[in-house]
Amino acid sequence: MTFTHERPPVVVDASVAVALALRERQTVTAAWDQWIDEDRMLLATAIGWSEIGNALLHRLHGDPAEAALAVWSVQWAGLETADRGPAGVRFALDLAARHRLSVHDATYLWLAIDIDGELATLDADLARAAEAEGVALALPLS
Numbered sequence: 001m002t003f004t005h006e007r008p009p010v011v012v013d014a015s016v017a018v019a020l021a022l023r024e025r026q027t028v029t030a031a032w033d034q035w036i037d038e039d040r041m042l043l044a045t046a047i048g049w050s051e052i053g054n055a056l057l058h059r060l061h062g063d064p065a066e067a068a069l070a071v072w073s074v075q076w077a078g079l080e081t082a083d084r085g086p087a088g089v090r091f092a093l094d095l096a097a098r099h100r101l102s103v104h105d106a107t108y109l110w111l112a113i114d115i116d117g118e119l120a121t122l123d124a125d126l127a128r129a130a131e132a133e134g135v136a137l138a139l140p141l142s
Contacts, residue, residue: 009041010138011112012079013105014051015122017044020077021056021070031120031139036078043117045107046083082111099129109133 019028035042044052052074056067084091084107091114092106101109105126112119112130118138119130127141 007038007040008136009043009115009117010035011043011045011082011108011115011117011119012048013044013108013119013121013123013126014048014055016120016139017048017052017074017079018055018059019122021052021074022059025122027139028122032077035138041117042077042079043082043111043115044079045088045111046081047104047107049081051104082115084111084114088114095129095133099125099132101126101129105129109135 016028019025020032023029049071053067053071056070057064060066060070088107088110089103092103092110095101095109096103096106099106099109105123106129108119108121109126109130111117112135113133118136119126120138121127121130122139124141127137130137
């Protein structure tokens with residue numbers, strides 16, 4: 001699938017969504033604001049929401065109400081879901097094996113490849129795999 005947007009969509013992995021929800025990194029917040037100003041489509045994989053929820057639950061000391069509010073804040077900030085279903089997982093399996101990624105991480109990479117999007121991640125291994133696959137990074141690695 002190819003999008004004809006002036007600016008490519010951004011596939012957001014759990015590391016970036018959690019950093020946004022907890023306001024941990026100014027670079028993430030600033031980039032997010034810019035993406036919204038540019039009317040960029042912000043996408044997470046279907047499994048990404050579970051990863052976001054899991055990370056937030058742990059980071060917020062097991063408080064499900066706080067974690068739920070944090071998940072809601074990311075959704076409210078404009079993150080949408082793109083599900084590639086079993087076919088997406090099959091493509092992600094190949095990427096995971098080639099780049100030694102978890103299948104979860106590879107689903108973000110596959111989605112970015114599939115929609116000609118950029119990838120926003122704070123995970124160095126996933127960023128390196130994206131660069132090897134020719135996927136632009138929406139955030140600089142620091």
